[in-house]
Amino acid sequence: MTEARGVEGPWRRLDGRMLLVHPVREAVRYIPVLVVTVVVGSRSDNPLWGLVGLGVIVVLAVGRWFTTTYRIGAEHVQLRRGLLRRRTLTVPRSRIRSVDVHADPLHRVLGLAVLTIGTGQRADREERFHLDGLDARRVPELRALLLAEGAEAEDTGHVAAPTTDEGVDIAEWRPSWVRYAPLSLTGLAIVGPIVGLAFKYGVAQVVVDSRTVRDLGDHGAVFLALLVLIGIAVLIAVTAVAACAHYLTTYHGLRVLDDGKTLHIRHGLFTTRQTTLDLARLRGATVNEPLLLRLAGGAELEAVMTGTDARRKLLPQAPRAAVERTLARLLASRGRHDAAAAPARVELLRHGPRARRRRYVRALSPVALLAVAAVASSLAGVAVPYWTWPVLALLAVGAALLAEDRYRGLGHAVLPATPIWLITRHGSLDRDRDCLEAPGIIGWTVRQTFFQRRAGLATVTAATAAGKKRYHLVDIPIERAWEVLDAVTPGLRGHR
Template sequence: MSDKMAEPRRLHPATLVVRWLKIVPQMLAAFIGLTVAVMKEGVGGALLTAVLLLLAGGVFVALAWWRFTYRVEANEIVIEKGVLQRQRRVIPFDRVQDIAIEQPLLARIFGTARVTVETGGSDKEEGRLDMIGLGDARALRDRVRRGKAGAPAAADAVDAPPAEEPLLFAMDVPRLLLAGLFNFSLVFLAVIGAVLQYLDQLGLVEWNQWFNSERADQALHMATMGTVAILAVALILAGMVAGVVRMVSANFGFRLTRAAAGFRRKRGLVTLTDVVIPLRRTQVALIESGPLQRLFGWHALSFQTLGADRKEGGVQIAAPFARMAELLPILAEAGFPAPPPRTEFHGVPRRALLRRAGPWLALAAIATGAAFAIEPLAGLGGAALLALALAAVLRWRKHGHALDDRALFVRHGFLTRRLWIIPFEKAQTINVSRGPLQRPLALASLLVDTAGGSGLYNQAIVDLDARDAERLADRLLALFYPARARARLQPQ
């Protein structure tokens, strides 16, 4: 099999069909223009133009498929493509982090897979094979793994059964359904709005006739406590159903196993994915939970990884819905320490409330005065500003940090709680900053930045005492060098 893989190979013939289907939506604008042409110049000219467009698209798809080849040589993958401008990309095995295999719905119908070559130190796709046979995809992945390990590329080795990978975490259907109920979603409202707006642009729906002041007045007069309650219950049920659909679609068959290079994650209902989360590229761990999830003891675990798929923001989900007891073995396997107890976290000074809640309270006082003097409705704005001030106080109460001998822990949030675990050896920069409202209060913020650190929100410690921030930065810097030395001695 390895000899065959060394010969130039093309993508699966089903690529022609799939790419043809993909370009059809791009021709919708042309078809709309053809409709106008039918009205002005007759059916014959419009149909001729449509046929020419379809033929041109088909010819381009066929040429692109014919000119795309790939082959797997002794120590590298070679991809050549391009119709007018040829490109040749060579990817050595020692730069390949893993071969990710995905099966979207159309690929599953044709028995094919999408293969992405993930390389270390890059956040771009250096090699992608849209549709090859599923068996060829697995053979390619096995061949690259053996090449990285220095094993011979014998044909019998390709067909050897893979070693069983230890299971770390899995989600069955009952847990998926429960997780969907906790992940309430109203995304369908945005979808409905986008569809209505698009239909309005085409002239098929009159948006102004659906939503106007007259309709709003009619709705207010017809509204009763019963109808409002029914609509609220219907909205909640629809949000719960949407959450279940999203959770099941994304995480059906979720399995996290321990592979040679890291964690292997398999999941998906419509699109099946098989990816590896490389341990040596994990930078930060994030444990988060919403208010209802936390009340019942459920959490989610993610890793920020260097060079991760940008579609996911550099974040790889390791456990979407799990107990803390299930997360701890995953953290230990990845080399991250367990979170310390709450009593070991240090908060920020009380005077930080002047910066966090003070501006909102001042604006609320102004709005309240305006409500008495000018406009009573301004009182609603004052109430909203008071709510923002209260939220700032609650976030201040839950914000803090802790240190152990291996990592820095930072926690944020009141409703959605987030806990970052930042190993000392992963630090790239330690930044202490003081904003214009912090300087008069002798406050500062400390951020330990890591490689690819834009994915997991902002793990800064905000509004520390300025002197404490400087001392903490010095301590982190002193802990960094021994931790980096220990990390270099550990096997990858």
């Protein structure tokens, strides 16, 4: 919050139709309170207690509309709200990084929308600048007004703003993409807490102690194993359905439009969301390839931007070809013709046999320690179960496959385009291919652990004000690390 200087423009209220939304929302929010008042009223033979509670909630909800005003000036935007405690939130125009618009089903029925200003900082609900209840027809004008500069930034009420349908369509959602939804952890995140609560409250113990299991006698273990397998199959099916449902409701109708200055992202089935990003803050993109999605030929695309969330998603789970095509169009529309398709498709340089050996040593060392412990126990006369050795062999094979995949995921490239591009990739279960513009890199760190020094390797970190802030070239040969620094930021190290 800052002191406003030179704020112009009249104070405005939210749309009057919010008088219908606030009471409904607050009544749903305070259902426990209403239940308590009804119970108290019924026990005291005075049913009016329930109506009194509902009346208080409605009055407070209606009061929110009368006590909320906003104005947009050439230098600041202000939001004033609060009944008992008045608050004035002031945001400098220079701090606005993005404008997010969304509308739930009730807002859509009434022709309303919620507009939120993004400043690149995390804030709780009370500190966020959001206008809950604007006429949806005025939202495009306000969005353009908030992202405008100079004299155009004043709220005169006569600003002509482009519609969100203007610009180059660089990505459009396809219904067939829903097949990639179960390959993420979204469904597990939805169903997992429910299963956890069931186990917490003793569902598994009830099954184990049930008369059916006890009557099976020696076959009880087999029955339980079969029951676990069936439960896992049902869990996978329910998780897949939940992931698909979440994917459809969240990303249905997604479109990404580029008008040369801003990027418009629109999606949603029941609750629609529109996000406007300033392209002047774009510093690159990240192609995210989790293991299951990668095996199915899919990927996700995220924008690397200053002043926004670390992971600003442009495309959800989609075919790899669609991700590459969207990235190429995004870069081409910004005049990066020489590098339009290269960052997503260029062949990366391997990090060599020393990096591969390090991957195998780190993956197989825990298995080797377990094997040594098993052998030592056997020599000491302690009985080792017969199934220990097959399990260790399977673990060794799995660790070797993981090590090879992690090595294949290592790589980097420097594209001598205008501007210069740095591409880096690492990871296995969660693999990222980061494409960064050299002008966005503000510093470097070359780090070597004890074991890296012995292997002649290093981890190079490119620091930037955008995206994840730090982008790593993992286990790169030390002599090549200095070459990358000189190629991406010539003259940074000076003469030695």
